[in-house]
Amino acid sequence: MTGEHAMRKIKLSEVRLNSLIRFGIIGIIGIIAMLMSSPIAVQANDRSKTNKANPAPTNLVEKIKKRGRLHCGVNPASMGFSDLDKAGQWRGMYIDLCRALAVEILGDAEKITYFPLNAGQRFPALQFGEIDVLSWNSTKTLSREATLGIQFAPIIFYDGTQIMVRAKSKYRSVAQMKNTKICLEMDSTTVPVIKEYFNLHRISFTPVIIEDVGGLGNLVADAFFHGKCDGYAIDGSKLASDRTRNNFTESDYIILPEILSKEPLSLAYRKSDPEFGAIVDWTIYALFAAEQYGITKANVDAVKAKTTNPEIMRLLGSEPGMGKALGLGDDWAYKAISTVGNYGEMFDNNIGMNSPLKLARGLNKPFSRGGIMYAPPIR
Numbered sequence: 299m300t301g302e303h304a305m306r307k308i309k310l311s312e313v314r315l316n317s318l319i320r321f322g323i324i325g326i327i328g329i330i331a332m333l334m335s336s337p338i339a340v341q342a343n344d345r346s347k348t349n350k351a352n353p354a355p356t357n358l359v360e361k362i363k364k365r366g367r368l369h370c371g372v373n374p375a376s377m378g379f380s381d382l383d384k385a386g387q388w389r390g391m392y393i394d395l396c397r398a399l400a401v402e403i404l405g406d407a408e409k410i411t412y413f414p415l416n417a418g419q420r421f422p423a424l425q426f427g428e429i430d431v432l433s434w435n436s437t438k439t440l441s442r443e444a445t446l447g448i449q450f451a452p453i454i455f456y457d458g459t460q461i462m463v464r465a466k467s468k469y470r471s472v473a474q475m476k477n478t479k480i481c482l483e484m485d486s487t488t489v490p491v492i493k494e495y496f497n498l499h500r501i502s503f504t505p506v507i508i509e510d511v512g513g514l515g516n517l518v519a520d521a522f523f524h525g526k527c528d529g530y531a532i533d534g535s536k537l538a539s540d541r542t543r544n545n546f547t548e549s550d551y552i553i554l555p556e557i558l559s560k561e562p563l564s565l566a567y568r569k570s571d572p573e574f575g576a577i578v579d580w581t582i583y584a585l586f587a588a589e590q591y592g593i594t595k596a597n598v599d600a601v602k603a604k605t606t607n608p609e610i611m612r613l614l615g616s617e618p619g620m621g622k623a624l625g626l627g628d629d630w631a632y633k634a635i636s637t638v639g640n641y642g643e644m645f646d647n648n649i650g651m652n653s654p655l656k657l658a659r660g661l662n663k664p665f666s667r668g669g670i671m672y673a674p675p676i677r
Contacts, residue, residue, distance in 0.1 A: 358430060358571040359625055362403055367411050370396040371429035374414035375516045376536060377543040378649035378657075379435050388412055391648040392433040395454070395565060398581050398634035399431065402626055407637045416510035417485040421446055424566060431578060432566040435533065437487045442566075449575055451565040452582045454641075456661040456670065458557035459491045460534040462541065465552050467528065472556045476501050481527035483518045484509040488532050491559040519544065529554075533561050535649065535657060542654050577624050584631035586673035587613055588640035590664050595639035602632060612676050620676060631676075641671065 362368055372380040372392060380390040397407040413429050424432045425447055435457075436442075438450040461480065463469045469478075472495075482489050484507050496503050506527050508518045519540040522530035530537065537553050565582075567575045588594070591610055593601050602614040611617040614635075615628035624630060638644055645662060646652045663669025 358568075358574040359403060359577065362430060362574075366404065367409050368396065368400045368403065369411050369413060369428070369430045370399075371413045371415045371420055371423050371432045371434055372396070373434045374416075375543070376435055377539040378653055378655045379535070379539065380433065381543070389648070391454070391644050392435070392565070394638040394644045394648065395582070396431070396433050398585070398638050399578065401633045401637045402577065402581060402630045405633075417483055418509065421448065421566075424448055424568060430567070430571075430574065434566075435536065435563045436566060437533075437561045437563060439487065447569050448566045449569045451567065451575075451578045452586075453562040453564045454582060455535065455563040457533040457535050457561040457563055459488055459495075459531060459559040459561060460537055460557060461529045461531045461554045462522070462537040462551050463529050463554060465548065465550055469529070469554065470552075472554055472558070473499070473501065475503060475529060477503065478528035479504045479506050479526070481518050481522040481530045482507050483532060486532065487559070487561065492531050495558045516540070516543075531558075533563070535655075538655050538657060539649075573625055577626065577630075580624060580676075581631070581634055582641075583673040584613060584634060584676070585638070585641040585644065586664070586671050587676060588631070588635045589642040589671075590666060590673065593635060593640060594643060595636060598632060598635045609676060 370393075372388070375381055376390065376392075378390055380388065380392040383389045393412075396410050396412070400410050401407040413423060415423050415429075415432075415434065420432055420434050420436065421442070423429050432448075435455070436450075438453065442448065443450060461472060461475070463475075469475055480492060480503055482492060482505050489505070489507060492503075493505065495501075506521065508521055510517050518532070519530065521527060523544055523546075530540075534553060534557065541547070541551050541553075565578055567578055569575075587609075588598075591601075591607070591613075593610070593614075598614070601610065602616055605611060605614070605616070608617065612620050614632045615621060615630070618628045621628035621630045627633075639647070642664075645659065649655045649657045650659065659669060661670050663671060665672045
């Protein structure tokens with residue numbers, strides 16, 4: 299799963315960007331103009347004219363099998379969720395979900411091509427078939443599901459918009475941030491959230507809206523860390539990710555306590571691919587169920603061999619039928635769990651207490667432990 303064989307760049311934009319920057323002949327206006335000529339950007343413009351993508355129905359699962367690779371769209375710089383490590387390998391919770399899908403459909407968790415996408419590229423890339431699934435920290439909203447021709451999978455992380463400031467600043471609450479500059483990412487839900495919140499509470503501010511040119515994934519954070527803004531607003535998990543990714547701690551930058559919005563995050567797929575969508579949905583549910591029943595990557599074989607619980611037998615394929623309903627083998631969930639572990643393992647190892655981010659589970663605990671993660675019956 300190295301960057302060399304597993305990562306595909308968005309066709310023209312990054313190649314042109316790298317070349318032009320190397321020769322020092324382009325400024326930021328030129329970069330934006332150049333990016334707008336890329337296939338993804340052109341499609342985005344076409345999409346804005348038609349207001350609704352309407353791709354022809356396809357059997358995407360068969361297409362993936364014939365191609366021999368799963369195409370996953372990912373955030374290129376979201377530590378703990380999707381990011382390249384020092385060895386050039388993709389790591390993170392969203393990467394694990396891509397691997398779970400690949401092992402179920404193709405029998406090999408490494409048969410994935412990753413498409414690094416910025417916020418503006420991600421939905422057009424999904425709508426127009428560049429990717430099979432968007433495994434990106436995207437918020438489920440009414441307008442996105444109702445107008446973009448996409449469907450969000452079950453929520454995998456309940457988050458909320460927060461603001462990060464310098465620890466040495468005077469700001470300890472959002473109410474104190476009058477007449478400040480706030481760094482925001484273009485084409486994200488954070489832009490309207492911050493504008494609405496500040497206007498509602500009559501807090502004057504200046505939004506500094508930055509496009510992640512070229513899908514680099516860190517331009518907004520870089521602007522904040524270099525002093526261009528007084529605060530940086532986005533999902534709280536992304537603030538923690540960017541702080542850790544840049545080798546800062548709470549002694550350098552603090553995240554203000556107010557949660558300014560609900561940001562339910564998950565994967566997305568096209569509504570015209572219902573068979574594939576069912577696999578995405580039930581893969582997530584299977585990982586929730588595995589945590590509920592105490593099934594881990596380490597003990598899944600032992601549990602499968604000994605269990606007499608009908609629900610677990612159906613989950614792991616000892617009792618046949620569930621895989622056929624999805625167009626997969628009956629060991630589909632067994633393959634996913636033995637590859638990436640259960641949901642709790644993915645959380646803890648990538649963004650939780652076993653990771654550099656050390657995020658608390660909060661709402662993202664099983665319903666049996668005070669959270670709201672819940673799998674419907676597997677029957």
